[in-house]
Amino acid sequence: MAFNLKHYIFRAFRELLLYHHSSLEFRAKLFAALIAANENYSECELDIVRETGMALYGEADRANTLRLTVEEYLDKVFEDNGLAIDELIEDIMNDLKDIPRYADKISIDDYRKIIACCEDEENRIYQERIVDLYQRLKDDYEKRRK
Template sequence: MRLSFRLKHYFFSAFREFFVHHHGSLEFRAKIFALIIASNNDSTVESYVAVKSIGLQIYKNDEDRVNLLMLSTKELVKKLKIIMA
């Protein structure tokens, strides 16, 4: 991912509700993907590649929004693994 996107992501993660259009739907999709990935004990790279390809279909090739979906999913998977441990 580009450095500019990563910096923007760190800023947006704190204020995501204010800056991301339709934040609720993105967060809902990320939660669904995170539950599916976390249910399998190994979260592999292929899982996130699948999230990215599905996101490209959902968001019509909006690369920034797809990356936000993928990063939100990764954050939620990490939280779930901490809870389940």
């Protein structure tokens, strides 16, 4: 109960309560687009998101917030409310145009762990193509900054 209340408050006031919320949102979009490519995703993917959050942030609250934000994006994608994988990826690309240093936040190794959770060959191939796109975006924006 306390966790749900805390999540609700964080969700409603994320921009005010969370330091560098836009960076966390960007990472959440990256994970969500990749996970959404597997319609039958499981706790495996979400556990990897949380583990990655712990490695990145070193604190459980922020790691849980990353996971919950990914889940919010996944809910939006699967509820068919105008946000699909293509729109999510387009949003990622727009974020990179606006803030090129976000390319440093693209972590290909973490996305490969997500792909390992997928059992369906077609979904895995789709996820691999998304990771390939992320790699190209990362490389392109890193070159531009040099």
